[in-house]
Amino acid sequence: MIRAVSDSDHAAIWAILEPVIRAGETLAVPRDLNRDDALALWLSPERTVRVLEEDGAVLGIFYIRANQSGGGRHVANAGYVTAQHATGRGVARRMCAASLDLARELSFSAMQYNLVISTNSRAVRLWQTMGFAIVGTLPKAFVHPEAGPVDAFVMHRLL
C-alpha cells in the first residue's frame, strides 16, 4: 500500500533513512545529517511524499517535486529510499511506478533524476526497466566513500 505520511511515521522514516544517509553511497546529503534535519529535508513543503507500507510496516519512502520552476515546472524530480532489510523485494520498483502515477496526477509531463550514482548499478538498471534513459553523464560528480570520485547520471523519461 502506498499512502501519505502521518506524524506517527517519523520514527519509521528515520529508521529507513539513517543507515542510507550514514552509508553515503547513494544520496547526496551529508553523512552526519541528524534526524531533525533529515526529516525536515524529506518532508519539506515543496515535496509530495508517500510511503510504501506492507503488513503494517513502512518499507520505503519517496518524494516527488517540481525539478525547476517557471518554464521548467512541468518536469518532476523524485527520490526513493528502501529500508535496508527490505531490498530485493520490488519495493523501489513499486515506489517508482507509484511516483510516475502521482506525477501524472499532478500534471507533470516528464520525470528527471538529477544524480543517479553510477556505482549504484542496481538502481540504474531498475530505472532503465522503468522507462528512464541516461540523458547525461556528470564526470566524477559524486565522492563515494569506498570508490572515491565516480560519475553520476542524469536520467529522464516522459510521462
Next chain:
Amino acid sequence: MIRAVSDSDHAAIWAILEPVIRAGETLAVPRDLNRDDALALWLSPERTVRVLEEDGAVLGIFYIRANQSGGGRHVANAGYVTAQHATGRGVARRMCAASLDLARELSFSAMQYNLVISTNSRAVRLWQTMGFAIVGTLPKAFVHPEAGPVDAFVMHRLL
C-alpha cells in the same frame, strides 16, 4: 569590477532581473515573480553573489553555490544575468571567469549548469568557449514563451 552585493544594490539588481524574468526565455523562474521574492531567491544564504560594476553602474549579477550536498558538494552551480542594455560587451564572459575563480577559491573542483536553454544559443556558445561541455540534453525541459517546449543542456567543466 566584480564585488560583493550591498543592500544599496537591490534596486539595480531588480532592474536587471525584472525584464529577464518577465521575458521567461532563459531563467527557470515564474515570469510573474515579484521583486521581494526575486531578491530573496537571488540573495538566499546558500548562494555567494557578486555583481559586475562598470563606471558606477551594476551591469550584471551572478551567484555560485554547491549544486548538491554530501558526496556531491564539490561541484558548484552558478547563474548569471546581464543587464539588457549591456549585452554584447563581454559582461557575461567576465562574470563567468570571475565565477570560476570564486569557485576555485571556495574549493569547488567542478562547475555544472543544470538547465541551459537550447534556444539561448549565445549563452551555449559562450559557455563552450569558457571550457564547458554539454554533458546532457534534457528533452523538452523548458517551455519557451515563443518557441514552446525546447531542449535544455546540462553543461560542465572541471576547475
